[in-house]
Amino acid sequence: MRRKFLSAIAGATLGLLLNLICLVPTFAQSDPLPSWNDTPTKQAIVDFVRRVTTPGGSEFVPAAARVATFDNDGTLWVEQPMYVQLAFALDRVRALAPLHPEWQYTEPFQSVLAGDMQALTGFSERSLLDLILLTHAGMTTDEFSKIVVDWLATARDPRFRRPYTELVYQPMLELISYLRANGFKTYIVSGGGVEFMRPWTDKVYGVPPEQVVGSSIKTKFEMRDGIPTLFRLPEVNFIDDKAGKPVGIYEFVGRRPIAAFGNSDGDLQMLQWTTIGGDGLRLGAIVHHTDAAREYAYDRQSHFGRLDVALDAAAANRWTVIDMKKDWKVIFSFDAR
Template structure:
C-alpha cells in the first residue's frame, strides 16, 4: 500500500532531521585522532592542551613556528626491553666481527656480549655500552654504516615477540605524532640512542625526517677515499644525548625551546624540566610501563629505562603519566 503524499513528505523531513542530529555523533566517531587511547585522563589532557595552544585568540595560543614537540625514542615510541635496541644492534655487530678480534673472548665487555651475559653487560653500564659501540660502529664511512643499519633493522627480530623492532612501535604514540603534526606541530626525536642508528628508518616508521632526529653520536671526519669525498666514523665519542645532555642537544639541533615533551624514564627528566618549567602553555608526558601481558611492567627497579626520579617529579610538576595498561586500548600496531 502506497503512503499518502503528505505522509511521505513528513517521513522524509523526519529522516533529514535525524541525519542532521546524528551527524555530529558519527563525525566524532569517525574523526577521533587518538582511537587507540582509552577515554581516560591522559587523552583528555592531550586534547585539551592541543586545542588551547592552537585556538587563535586564546590566551594560550602558540604560533605554528613555536609548536615544537620532542619525543624520546626507547621506551617512549618503541619497546626498550629486554634491552635497548642499540645494545641489541651492538651485540650482533660484536658477533659478526668476533672472528677478526680473538682478544674479545677474554676481554670485557666483549666477552659478556659473546656469552650473552646480560647481567655482566648491565653491570658494565654506559661505559661498557660505549666500548661496544666504539668498537663496532666506527671504522667505516657514514654511507657504509647507514647500509649496515638498514640491513640489520630489516632482518633483526625481537627475542620475545619474534618481530622486527620497527613493528614494536607504540600505536598510540604513532597516533599522537600524527595528531600533533595535523595541528601545526613540528615533531622531533630526542634520544640517547645513536643518531645514525635512527635516521635511516624514522621517517618511514614515525613520519619524522632525519633532520628532525637528535641523538648520541661518535666523531666523524672528512676524507677523500678513492677520489670520492666521504665522512669517516671515528672510534671517539662526540656527544651523549641523554639526561642533562638532552636540553643541550635540543638547543644545538633545534634552536627553539619545545612546548611539549614526551618521555618514559629518568633519562628524560632534564628534557621534561627544560620544556615545562618555563612561561606559557607547556605539556609534559611520561609513558609508564605497567602492562606485563601486552608489553612489559617496570619502573624503579630495572637496568633499562629506569623510571624513578622522573616519576616523582611528574607529581610535583603536574606532568601527565600514561598508565599503559589502563590508558591504551592497544600497544603495537598489530594488536
C-alpha cells in the same frame, strides 16, 4: 511541470546541503587518538592541543613555536629486555669477532661472545659505551646506514619474534600524527645514536632525519678515490641523554619545546627544560610501563629505562603520566588485528 521539476531539484539540493552540514561536526569530532582509552590522560592531551591551537584564545601558540619532542627507547618503541641499539651492537660484536681474537679474553666482549647476557647488566656505562664505539666505527656513514637497515630487516625481538620496527607503540604513532595535523613540528630527542635512528625514523614514525637529535660519534671528511666521504671514528662526539638533552634541543632545534614526552630518568632534564620557566601553556608527559601482559612492567629498579626520580618529579611538576595498562586500548598495531 517545469515548476515541479525546479522545485524537486531545489528540494534535493537543500537536502544534500543539510546532510553535508550534519556531517561536518561528525568529521570534526572524530576521535584523533582511537587507540587510547577515554581517560583523564587522553583528555589532558586533547585539551592541551585544543588550547594552544585555538586562534584568538589566551593560550594560542603560533604554529612556528609548536615544537614537540619525543624520546625514542621506551617512549616510541620497546626498550626491554635491552635497548634495541644494544642488541644491534651485540650482533656487531659477533660479526666482527673473527677480526678481533683478543675479544675472547676481554670484557665486555668475552661475555657477549659467551652468551652471558646477565653479565652485561653489571658492566659500567663506560664499558658498554666502549663496546658501541668499537662496533659502530671504522666505516663511512653510508656504509653504517646500510648495516643498520640490513640488520633491522632481519633482526627479531626475542619475546615477540617480530622486527623491531613493528614494536612501536600505536598510541604514540597516533599522537605524533595528531600533533602534526595541528601544526606541530615533532622531533625525536634520544640518548640512542643519531646515525642509528636516522636511516629508518621517517618510514616508521614519519619523522625525517633532520628532526632526529641523538648521541653521536666523531666523523671526519675524507676524499676516497675522488669521492667525498664522512668516516666514523671510535670517539664520542656528543651524548644526548639526561642533561645533554636540553643542550641537544637548543643546539639542533633552536626552540624550547612546548610539549615533551619521555619514559625514564634520562628524560628528566628534557621535561624540566620544556615545562619549567617557559612562557605559556606547556605539556610534559611520561610513558609509564605498567602492562606486563601486553608489554612489560618496570620503573624504579630497571636496568634499562629506569623511571625513579622523574616519576617523583611528575607529581611535583604536574606532568601527565601515561599508564600503559589503563590508558591504551592497544600497545602495538598488531594487537588490534
